[in-house]
Amino acid sequence: xxxxxxxxxxxxxxxxxxxxxxxxxxxxxxxxxxxxxxxxxxxxxxxxxxxxxxxxxxxxxxxxxxxxxxxxxxxxxxxxxxxxxxxxxxxxxxxxxxxxxxxxxxxxxxxxxxxxxxxxxxxxxxxxxxxxxxxxxxxxxxxxxxxxxxxxxxxxxxxxxxxxxxxxxxxxxxxxxxxxxxxxxxxxxxxxxxxxxxxxxxxxxxxxxxxxxxxxxxxxxxxxxxxxxxxxxxxxxxxxxxxxxxxxxxxxxxxxxxxxxxxxxxxxxxxxxxxxxxxxxxxxxxxxxxxxxxxxxxxxxxxxxxxxxxxxxxxxxxxxxxxxxxxxxxxxxxxxxxxxxxxxxxxxxxxxxxxxxxxxxxxxxxxxxxxxxxxxxxxxxxxxxxxxxxxxxxxxxxxxxxxxxxxxxxxxxxxxxxxxxxxxxxxxxxxxxxxxxxxxxxxxxxxxxxxxxxxxxxxxxxxxxxxxxxxxxxxxxxxxxxxxxxxxxxxxxxxxxxxxxxxxxxxxxxxxxxxxxxxxxxxxxxxxxxxxxxxxxxxxxxxxxxxxxxxxxxxxxxxxxxxxxxxxxxxxxxxxxxxxxxxxxxxxxxxxxxxxxxxxxxxxxxxxxxxxxxxxxxxxxxxxxxxxxxxxxxxxxxxxxxxxxxxxxxxxxxxxxxxxxxxxxxxxxxxxxxxxxxxxxxxxxxxxxxxxxxxxxxxxxxxxxxxxxxxxxxxxxxxxxxxxxxxxx
Numbered sequence: 143x144x145x146x147x148x149x150x151x152x153x154x155x156x157x158x159x160x161x162x163x164x165x166x167x168x169x170x171x172x173x174x175x176x177x178x179x180x181x182x183x184x185x186x187x188x189x190x191x192x193x194x195x196x197x198x199x200x201x202x203x204x205x206x207x208x209x210x211x212x213x214x215x216x217x218x219x220x221x222x223x224x225x226x227x228x229x230x231x232x233x234x235x236x237x238x239x240x241x242x243x244x245x246x247x248x249x250x251x252x253x254x255x256x257x258x259x260x261x262x263x264x265x266x267x268x269x270x271x272x273x274x275x276x277x278x279x280x281x282x283x284x285x286x287x288x289x290x291x292x293x294x295x296x297x298x299x300x301x302x303x304x305x306x307x308x309x310x311x312x313x314x315x316x317x318x319x320x321x322x323x324x325x326x327x328x329x330x331x332x333x334x335x336x337x338x339x340x341x342x343x344x345x346x347x348x349x350x351x352x353x354x355x356x357x358x359x360x361x362x363x364x365x366x367x368x369x370x371x372x373x374x375x376x377x378x379x380x381x382x383x384x385x386x387x388x389x390x391x392x393x394x395x396x397x398x399x400x401x402x403x404x405x406x407x408x409x410x411x412x413x414x415x416x417x418x419x420x421x422x423x424x425x426x427x428x429x430x431x432x433x434x435x436x437x438x439x440x441x442x443x444x445x446x447x448x449x450x451x452x453x454x455x456x457x458x459x460x461x462x463x464x465x466x467x468x469x470x471x472x473x474x475x476x477x478x479x480x481x482x483x484x485x486x487x488x489x490x491x492x493x494x495x496x497x498x499x500x501x502x503x504x505x506x507x508x509x510x511x512x513x514x515x516x517x518x519x520x521x522x523x524x525x526x527x528x529x530x531x532x533x534x535x536x537x538x539x540x541x542x543x544x545x546x547x548x549x550x551x552x553x554x555x556x557x558x559x560x561x562x563x564x565x566x567x568x569x570x571x572x573x574x575x576x577x578x579x580x581x582x583x584x585x586x587x588x589x590x591x592x593x594x595x596x597x598x599x600x601x602x603x604x605x606x607x608x609x610x611x612x613x614x615x616x617x618x619x620x621x622x623x624x625x626x627x628x629x630x631x632x633x634x635x636x637x638x639x640x641x642x643x644x645x646x647x648x649x650x651x652x653x654x655x656x657x658x659x660x661x662x663x664x665x666x667x668x669x670x671x672x673x674x675x676x677x678x679x680x681x682x683x684x685x686x687x688x689x690x691x692x693x694x695x696x697x698x699x700x701x702x703x704x705x706x707x708x709x710x711x712x713x714x715x716x717x718x719x720x721x722x723x724x725x726x727x728x729x730x731x732x733x734x735x736x737x738x739x740x741x742x743x744x745x746x747x748x749x750x751x752x753x754x755x756x757x758x759x760x761x762x763x764x765x766x767x768x769x770x771x772x773x774x775x776x777x778x779x780x781x782x783x784x785x786x787x788x789x790x791x792x793x794x795x796x797x798x799x800x801x802x803x804x805x806x807x808x809x810x811x812x813x814x815x816x817x818x819x820x821x822x823x824x825x826x827x828x829x830x831x832x833x834x835x836x837x838x839x840x841x842x843x844x845x846x847x848x849x850x851x852x853x854x855x856x857x858x859x860x861x862x863x864x865x866x867x868x869x870x871x
Contacts, residue, residue, distance in 0.1 A: 150656050152345060159659045162368050166202040168193075196275055197207040204234055212616040216333045216528055220612025221619045222468075222476065225332075225531035228325055234499065236532060239336035240540045247544065249339055250305045252296050252353075253288030254387070254440040255508035256447055258497035260310060260457070264491040267410045269461055270400040272521035273600075274312040275492055282311045282529065284555060285497060286511055287387040287439070291342050292353025297436035297789035299428040303373075306392030306414060307513045308495070311559040314600065318517040319412055324381060327478045328370040331853070332532020332621050338363060343535040356654035365663040369672065375629045378647035380422035380640060380705055383683050385860075386442040388453035388714060389421040396530040397475040399464065399523040399605055408607055409462040409475055409525065411482065417454040419710030423858045425646060426442040427816045431770045438770075439537070444500050451714030451740055452498045458489035473623040476527045480628055483700035484601070487857045507555045512541045522608050523605045528618075532609045546570050618752070627672045627695045635673050635703040638868030643646060645870070646673065649682035662834040670694070703743065709858040713740040718762070718772035720746045722779025723753050725825045728846025729778045730758065735850060748784035748803065764805040765792050768811035773858050774819040777826030781806060802829045810835050817865050819851040820858035838865045 149153070155170045170193070171500070202210045204277040210231060217229035225232065242248050264277025274281040288305035289296065304323040309316060328338045341363030344350050351357050355377065364370040376382070384390040392414030400410045426838045431438045445455055446790075460482055462470040468474060471486050501507040514537040515530065524530055547570025550556055565581040595601035636644065648668065652661045661683055668676040670692040680687035699806065700706075717736050721729055735745040746761035746767045747753055764784055769775065783803045785797040796804040806829050813820055814835040821841040822830040839862025842851045856862055 151657060155550045157362065157657055157659050167200045169246055170199045172347075174817070185834075196389070204231065214331065215616035215618060216331055216438045216527065216532060217614055217616055218526075218549055219614065220610050221527065221615055221617045223609055223612055224526045225528055226614065230376040232532065233535070234865050235333060235336060236536050237539055239339075239585065240536055245544055246294050246403045248540070249290050250286075250288035251294045252292045252305075253286045253305065253508060254444060255284055255286040255501060256321060256497040256509060257287065257499035257501070258283050258452075260308075260493055260495045263491060265490065266400075267402070267460060269406075269410070269459070269520040270404055270492075271403045272312070272317070272519050273314050273518070274310055274317065275521075282559065283495060284311075284507070285495070286308045286442070286508060287390070288342045288354060291339075291355065293319040293737075296353035297432040298439035299383060299423060299431045299436075299528060301355060301377065301425075301428070303377060303382070304384060304387075304390060306390065307703070308392075308414075309511065309513060309517075309556075311538070313554060313560055314519040315560055315602070316512045316517045316556075316558045316679065317519045317522065318515065319394055320533075321392050321394045321412065321414070321511045322517055323384060323390045323392055324373060324376040325395060325411070325413075325481050326372045326376065326628075327395055327529060328364070328373045329529060330369050330477055330479055330618060332530075332536065333528075334367070335529075335532065335536070337365075351654075352461065353653075356651040358655045358660055359658050361652060361655050361660045361664050362492075362657075363561060365660060365667055366551045368828070369479050369622070370627050371667055372628045372632065373569055375632045375644070377652065378556055379632070379636065379644050381420075382426045382647070383423045383425065384439075385421040385423055385448075385567075387439055388443060388446055389416055389418050391420045392455065394476055396464070396527045397468070399525050399607070400459075401521050401523060403614075409464050409470075410464075411443075411460040413458040413460065414455040415458055415489065415491075417456070417632075417711060417780060418713060420705050421710075421862065422705060424816050424861075425643070427649070428463045428772050430768070430812075434768050444618070445496070445742075446714045447497060447500050448839035449714070449742060451742075452496050453656060453714070456491045457493045457495060457686070460487040460722060462482070462487060469621070476525060477622050478527055478529045479625070483631070483698075484702040485698075485700055490849070495822055504551075510550075510553050511555045512543065512545060512553070513535075514538050514541075518602060520600050520602050533614055540841050549573065565592065567806065568635055591777075602667040609783045627697055629671045630694055630698060631697040632696060632703060633675055633698040635701065635705050637706040637863070638871055639863045639866070640704060640706060641675075641870045645678045645682070645722075648679045649677070651677065652683055658685075662688070666691065669782075678870065705860075706863055707859075712773075712854065712857050714769060715741045715773040715857060717741055717743050717745055717774050717776060718746055718767065718769075718809070719776045719778055720781070720809070720826065720829065721753065721758075721760070722781040723756075724748060725779050726753065726758065727778070727824050728757050730756075732776065732778070733758070735847065746809075748781050765794075766804075767809065768794075769809045769816065769818070772813070774821070774853055775809065775813045776853070777806075777810070777820070777822035777829050778846070779825045780827075780832070800832065802832045814840070814865070817861040817863055819853050820863055821853040823849045838862055 154169050216225045216232045218225050260281045260283050262275040262279045266275040286307045289302045291302050306323055307320045309318050341357055341359045364374050394412030396407050397411055400408050470482055473480050473482050515533050549569050549571045552573045567581050578588040657659055665680055666688050667691045677687040708846045733743045744761045746762045748761045748764055750760050752759055780802045786792055787803050789795055796803045796806055810833040819839050823843050823846045827842055839856055841849050843849045
C-alpha cells in the first residue's frame with residue numbers, strides 16, 4: 143500500500159461527533175484482532191464464532207440480562223437525598239468494578255507511604271468534638287500518596303490526579319481522610335466511577351497507553367460527560383504534575399458534617415496545606431524524569447524524611463452553616479465538582495501533620511494499608527453527596543478481593559490503637575483468638591460483654607439529619623447542571639504562565655488522540671469555558687475554534703488557586719554544585735551554608751568519590767547527573783571534557799570540541815529552559831558564558847556566598863517564571 147493506515151485507531155469504526163442515540167450491536171473487532179478458540183470449560187470445541195465470547199445485544203443490561211434504563215444516577219430518597227441501599231444496579235455495578243483487579247488496586251495502584259504524627263491546635267473545638275483535634279493532642283498517622291491511573295509499575299511524574307489518604311490512629315478509633323490533590327472530581331454520582339476510570343485506563347485491547355490521559359477513550363468520555371470539565375481543568379494545569387508529594391496540596395473533596403460537644407452541626411471541607419508551598423514540574427521536565435528516574439516522587443519523600451527535612455502540612459477547615467439547602471454563596475455543597483473559593487470561606491488551620499518515618503516494609507505497610515471513608519470518629523459525619531455515599535460502599539467492598547477477606551483491619555498497618563471488641567468471627571486470615579461463647583447481643587453467657595456505650599462514653603452517633611419527603615428517583619438536582627462556571631473561574635484565576643501551561647497541556651493531550659471527532663467535541667467544551675483558551679488550543683490542533691453553546695457566566699477569580707507569586711521555605715531543596723577538582727574556591731563554604739539552611743547540596747564532578755585531598759566527596763558525576771534532579775544549579779567550576787565525554791559512552795556528551803564538558807552545558811541549558819535559578823562564581827562563569835544562558839534568574843559574582851544568597855531569594859519563588867513572557871494575559 144502506498145499510504146498504509148496509521149496505527150492507533152481505537153476501534154473498527156470511527157466515532158460520530160455527537161453521542162450515538164440509535165441502538166445497535168457491538169462493533170466488530172478490528173482487522174488486526176482475533177480471539178481465542180471457542181471451547182467448553184473441559185476443552186471441547188463448540189463451533190461458536192469467536193465473537194460470541196464478547197458482549198451481545200444492543201442494550202445495556204445487568205449481569206443477569208435485565209435491561210437498564212438509567213446508569214448515570216443512583217437511586218436516592220429524593221433528588222438531594224441519601225442513596226438507597228436497595229439500589230441493586232449501583233450495588234452490582236460498583237461491586238463488579240471494585241473486583242476488577244487482583245491484587246493490585248483498581249485505582250491508586252502506584253502509591254508510596256510514610257508514618258508521622260498529627261498535633262491538634264484546639265482551634266476546631268467550637269465546631270467539632272473529635273478528640274484528636276484538641277489542643278496539643280498527638281495522634282499517630284500513616285499517609286499514602288498515589289497516582290490514580292497507572293499500574294504499580296508505572297512512573298511517578300505522569301500527568302494525573304494524586305491521592306492523599308491519611309489514616310489517623312485516634313483514641314476514639316481510626317479516622318480515614320481519603321482525599322486527592324485536586325479538590326473536585328470528574329463525576330457527581332458514584333455510579334459513574336467505573337465509567338470514568340474505564341475511560342482513563344489504558345485501552346483494553348492493547349493495554350496502552352500506561353498512566354496517561356492523552357488518548358481517545360479518556361477524551362471521548364470527558365467531552366461527552368461535561369460535568370468532568372472542572373476536574374479536567376485542574377488536571378491539565380500544573381497541579382497535574384506536582385514537583386513532589388512534599389509540595390502538594392490535599393483536599394477531602396467532599397463536604398462533611400461536623401458536630402461539636404453541644405450537638406450543633408456545621409458543614410465543612412478539609413484541606414491540607416503544605417508548609418513548603420504548592421509547586422509543580424514543567425512538562426518537559428516531567429517527561430525527562432519519567433525516563434531518568436520513574437521513582438522520583440517516592441525517592442524525594444523517602445530521602446527528605448531520611449535527611450531530616452520532615453515534610454509538614456497544616457490541616458484546615460472551610461466552615462459553612464448547616465442549612466436545609468446545603469449551599470453557600472450559591473454553591474451547592476453536595477456537588478463534588480464544585481469548590482468554594484477560599485476568598486469566600488477562608489481555610490482555618492486546625493492541626494499540623496509531620497511525616498517523620500519511612501516504612502520498614504513496603505508491602506506490609508504501604509501496599510496493605512486499607513482506607514475507608516466509613517472509618518469515622520465522634521464529631522465527623524457524612525453528607526448526602528452521591529459520590530460520597532457510593533464511596534462508603536466501594537472502599538469497604540474493595541478489601542474483600544485485595545486483602546482476601548473481611549479481617550483486613552487485623553493487618554498491622556490497619557489495626558486501631560484502641561481496644562476492639564466487634565463480635566465479628568472467623569473468615570479468611572483470622573488472626574485474633576476470640577474467647578467466650580456468645581458473640582451476639584444481648585447475652586448473659588459472656589457476662590453481657592461487650593456492652594453498648596452510653597453518651598458518657600463518647601460513642602460514634604450519626605447526626606439525626608431529617609430526610610425530606612420524596613420519591614425514589616434516578617435524578618440529579620438542577621444545581622448540578624452548571625458544568626462550565628467553575629472551570630472558567632479556575633482559568634481566570636491562573637497567572638499568564640499557568641495559562642500557557644494549560645493551553646500546552648490541552649494541545650498535547652488532544653494532539654495524541656486519533657479521532658478528529660473527539661478533538662472537535664472537546665474544543666466545543668473549551669469554547670464554553672473561555673474563548674481564548676479554546677482558540678489557542680484549536681490553533682495548536684490545526685482546527686477551527688467553535689463558538690460557545692452556553693453563555694459564559696460572570697465569575698470572580700480566586701487568587702488562592704494560582705501557584706505563582708508567593709515566597710516559600712526552601713527546606714529539603716536539592717542544590718546541584720558543578721565543581722572542577724582543580725579549583726574548589728568557595729565550594730566548602732557554600733556547601734555548609736546549604737546544609738545549615740536545611741537543604742541538600744550535591745557535588746557534581748567528572749568522577750565520583752573523594753575530590754582530591756580536599757575532604758569533599760562528589761555525590762554525582764557528569765555521567766549520572768541530570769538537571770531534573772536539582773531545584774537550582776551552582777557553577778563553582780568549568781570542568782573540561784572528562785575521559786568519558788564521548789557519545790559511545792554517554793549520549794549526553796554530544797560532539798567533542800568544547801572547552802567545557804558538554805554535559806555541563808546541557809545541564810545549564812536544561813535548567814535555564816525549565817526556569818530554574820542558576821548561579822556562578824569564579825571559574826564557573828566560563829561554563830555559563832559558554833552556554834549562552836544569561837538574563838533573569840542567572841546570578842554571577844566573585845563571592846560565592848553573595849551569589850548563593852541571591853540565588854536563595856530566587857529559589858523561594860520556586861522558579862524564575864518571568865524568564866519566559868507569556869503570550870496570553
